[in-house]
Amino acid sequence: xxxxxxxxxxxxxxxxxxxxxxxxxxxxxxxxxxxxxxxxxxxxxxxxxxxxxxxxxxxxxxxxxxxxxxxxxxxxxxxxxxxxxxxxxxxxxxxxxxxxxxxxxxxxxxxxxxxxxxxxxxxxxxxxxxxxxxxxxxxxxxxxxxxxxxxxxxxxxxxxxxxxxxxxxxxxxxxxxxxxxxxxxxxxxxxxxxxxxxxxxxxxxxxxxxxxxxxxxxxxxxxxxxxxxxxxxxxxxxxxxxxxxxxxxxxxxxxxxxxxxxxxxxxxxxxxxxxxxxxxxxxxxxxxxxxxxxxxxxxxxxxxxxxxxxxxxxxxxxxxxxxxxxxxxxxxxxxxxxxxxxxxxxxxxxxxxxxxxxxxxxxxxxxxxxxxxxxxxxxxxxxxxxxxxxxxxxxxxxxxxxxxxxxxxxxxxxxxxxxxxxxxxxxxxxxxxxxxxxxxxxxxxxxxxxxxxxxxxxxxxxxxxxxxxxxxxxxxxxxxxxxxxxxxxxxxxx
Amino acid sequence: xxxxxxxxxxxxxxxxxxxxxxxxxxxxxxxxxxxxxxxxxxxxxxxxxxxxxxxxxxxxxxxxxxxxxxxxxxxxxxxxxxxxxxxxxxxxxxxxxxxxxxxxxxxxxxxxxxxxxxxxxxxxxxxxxxxxxxxxxxxxxxxxxxxxxxxxxxxxxxxxxxxxxxxxxxxxxxxxxxxxxxxxxxxxxxxxxxxxxxxxxxxxxxxxxxxxxxxxxxxxxxxxxxxxxxxxxxxxxxxxxxxxxxxxxxxxxxxxxxxxxxxxxxxxxxxxxxxxxxxxxxxxxxxxxxxxxxxxxxxxxxxxxxxxxxxxxxxxxxxxxxxxxxxxxxxxxxxxxxxxxxxxxxxxxxxxxxxxxxxxxxxxxxxxxxxxxxxxxxxxxxxx
Numbered sequence: 001x002x003x004x005x006x007x008x009x010x011x012x013x014x015x016x017x018x019x020x021x022x023x024x025x026x027x028x029x030x031x032x033x034x035x036x037x038x039x040x041x042x043x044x045x046x047x048x049x050x051x052x053x054x055x056x057x058x059x060x061x062x063x064x065x066x067x068x069x070x071x072x073x074x075x076x077x078x079x080x081x082x083x084x085x086x087x088x089x090x091x092x093x094x095x096x097x098x099x100x101x102x103x104x105x106x107x108x109x110x111x112x113x114x115x116x117x118x119x120x121x122x123x124x125x126x127x128x129x130x131x132x133x134x135x136x137x138x139x140x141x142x143x144x145x146x147x148x149x150x151x152x153x154x155x156x157x158x159x160x161x162x163x164x165x166x167x168x169x170x171x172x173x174x175x176x177x178x179x180x181x182x183x184x185x186x187x188x189x190x191x192x193x194x195x196x197x198x199x200x201x202x203x204x205x206x207x208x209x210x211x212x213x214x215x216x217x218x219x220x221x222x223x224x225x226x227x228x229x230x231x232x233x234x235x236x237x238x239x240x241x242x243x244x245x246x247x248x249x250x251x252x253x254x255x256x257x258x259x260x261x262x263x264x265x266x267x268x269x270x271x272x273x274x275x276x277x278x279x280x281x282x283x284x285x286x287x288x289x290x291x292x293x294x295x296x297x298x299x300x301x302x303x304x305x306x307x308x309x310x311x312x313x314x315x316x317x318x319x320x321x322x323x324x325x326x327x328x329x330x331x332x333x334x335x336x337x338x339x340x341x342x343x344x345x346x347x348x349x350x351x352x353x354x355x356x357x358x359x360x361x362x363x364x365x366x367x368x369x370x371x372x373x374x375x376x377x378x379x380x381x382x383x384x385x386x387x388x389x390x391x392x393x394x395x396x397x398x399x400x401x402x403x404x405x406x407x408x409x410x411x412x413x414x415x416x417x418x419x420x421x422x423x424x425x426x427x428x429x430x431x432x433x434x435x436x437x438x439x440x441x442x443x444x445x446x447x448x449x450x451x452x453x454x455x456x457x458x459x460x461x462x463x464x465x466x467x468x469x470x471x472x473x474x475x476x477x478x479x480x481x482x483x484x485x486x487x488x489x490x491x492x493x494x
Numbered sequence: 495x496x497x498x499x500x501x502x503x504x505x506x507x508x509x510x511x512x513x514x515x516x517x518x519x520x521x522x523x524x525x526x527x528x529x530x531x532x533x534x535x536x537x538x539x540x541x542x543x544x545x546x547x548x549x550x551x552x553x554x555x556x557x558x559x560x561x562x563x564x565x566x567x568x569x570x571x572x573x574x575x576x577x578x579x580x581x582x583x584x585x586x587x588x589x590x591x592x593x594x595x596x597x598x599x600x601x602x603x604x605x606x607x608x609x610x611x612x613x614x615x616x617x618x619x620x621x622x623x624x625x626x627x628x629x630x631x632x633x634x635x636x637x638x639x640x641x642x643x644x645x646x647x648x649x650x651x652x653x654x655x656x657x658x659x660x661x662x663x664x665x666x667x668x669x670x671x672x673x674x675x676x677x678x679x680x681x682x683x684x685x686x687x688x689x690x691x692x693x694x695x696x697x698x699x700x701x702x703x704x705x706x707x708x709x710x711x712x713x714x715x716x717x718x719x720x721x722x723x724x725x726x727x728x729x730x731x732x733x734x735x736x737x738x739x740x741x742x743x744x745x746x747x748x749x750x751x752x753x754x755x756x757x758x759x760x761x762x763x764x765x766x767x768x769x770x771x772x773x774x775x776x777x778x779x780x781x782x783x784x785x786x787x788x789x790x791x792x793x794x795x796x797x798x799x800x801x802x803x804x805x806x807x808x809x810x811x812x813x814x815x816x817x818x819x820x821x822x823x824x825x826x827x828x829x830x831x832x833x834x835x836x837x838x839x840x841x842x843x844x845x846x847x848x849x850x851x852x853x854x855x856x857x858x859x860x861x862x863x864x865x866x867x868x869x870x871x872x873x874x875x876x877x878x
Contacts, residue, residue, distance in 0.1 A: 163534055164802065167643055228567075229753070245801035247753040251569030252607070259571065259636040282803055296802040298534040299645065326807075334804060384683035392676055439684055442629050445620065 543654030567797025
């Protein structure tokens, strides 16, 4: 037995906070709080990962868009022959015909609304959705087919061509710049008639391409734009070598477009060399003067060089209207080539009564190409979303992402089931836009990756100091309680 | 014996023929695309992950790279510069408004035309990952975005204080090698690049690219795991180290490169000298699909890869648009190809497959003959 305490000291067992009930309820309440907060902690730190409709994505990603083209041939006998030629071409041009499938019908089997009509005519020309071709000459039937093939599905084997065309976007900005190298030296161009140029040469094209893209236009005139290199000089004339062309744009000093929006920009630059560098020509790789005045930078835009005559008085003049027209004509050609509008095949003409610049055949071919690209793009993006979500564990997937994925899938479904080319194109564009939006959703940012050791390193110093006393106190209390119980039992036995 | 000799000659000739067509075709292909990069535009993401005056050198590193890529033709709109930017106007800077690249202060990197896209506290791991993956709020302006596509070559440069598989951002947070690898994979999945050149100057830098797993990435770092990267030199008036050794020697080499230079990445890597740099720089090229001696420095540091001369309009004032250039490739002369383009429709080069078959058939025939001749020594003896 312990010796009795002096009277001045209280017996610790009589203190109220040393009573077992209070002590134990304090410790238990700590543990209850901890246990109850674990689900809360779990809920607030977990990442919301909604499940994506993976099965549907897989099934749509594997489907292949094949755009049917119904062609009504004036003569019943010729149609099967054309179909036969197509079948024989298909065997060795299978890659080219992977996305487009023409069906030739004789007049009596024509569908109600065929895509195109082929009529007999001596000289090939197109009008609206009709083409006039020599049909009855058996020997030329194969070349007739080639013309049709080039119209419906223009070859794009050359990689250069693919590189040149800008990537699809529903919205483009066209930036026109009249750039004088140094107007202070005189004989430069002080202004151009941009409104006339746009109205005559550019706007008609943009109007026709409206079903595919929206365009915004900006323009500017600059009076001082130094070259970052000096052109080659050989007696009286100056030349740009092929290497010079690639570094022609002095991007450090020229500002050629505003950064008002995030739409892709296509640049058109009319460059007026200073009198010190005039006339400025483009040189061929052999060093000779090339007859061309302009060059393209793939996907970026085009540059045209104009050498106005040197004014004796050194004045700066406005661009003559005829030259202005030529320049914008040149710009319009380059615009078409940058947008990937195919040209009519050799020898095929646009009918004189048709006042439009582009025939329906060309626009349709472009729509087909873009629809195929967009569908592939949407499929690939959806697949990559699925792959990344599976691969990166802490990538959140929220409602808006799921909604966009669903939307993209619905649009893809429409693409595959649509009948008219415009509908196919529209829904494919929607599919690719929605799929990209889902991919680029700001909420999809995976939280930072921490290896397991880092987590221990962070959490141990934080929690160990708090949890160890709790553990120790709980263990002590449990031990005390068990000892008491044992003692109680022994006392009862005695 | 005559038969044997005849067959032998036949075999030899056939193999020669196969080899020579192979060689000719190789030459043809090389000229058509001279090991060239397929990109049409260049981007650069330059990150200085430190702040505070004593990290002057990291700001100088990033600004030095900025100056170089800009000089070599990447426009400001295609450069994302992330910089604490607290050195030039620091109270302790004796030369306000300047950041110098070398002791003796010969080159002011701050210049008059610096466009910092992410400044000060905006330089965070999250923003960096957002720039790479493109997962931005729709209100973020164009200048802060990496608007690259599948034809873009991207140069990513990072500098700061780091360790094994991490890089500190402003003494506040850190990015790990896994984060960057995942971000690159996401870019790859969304086709946001053609090729990436990743360069990092920090301690144990080579660990930062060890986790990459996406294709077409070339990476280099300043030091091995367990090794420090050191600064190049102090400037006594500025009072701190002005630039790091690895970056210094790269920038020094870059000064000899101009926009049309034909030097390759291999040439750049060959200049690495561990004695001067005081650490062992590393190169990782297993994910990169082109030989390093074909990858030009200007593929990553330059502006434009190709230009295409447009043939003049034949009838200038004619309204007919039938003579557009794009259908007739033979009239267009791409600049980087010597002018022997062939009309695409009349001549198609033998396909790869056929060439391989020729080559192997020739070799097989020759090998079979040799084996046959050697396996019958008795016959030979008898004949002779």
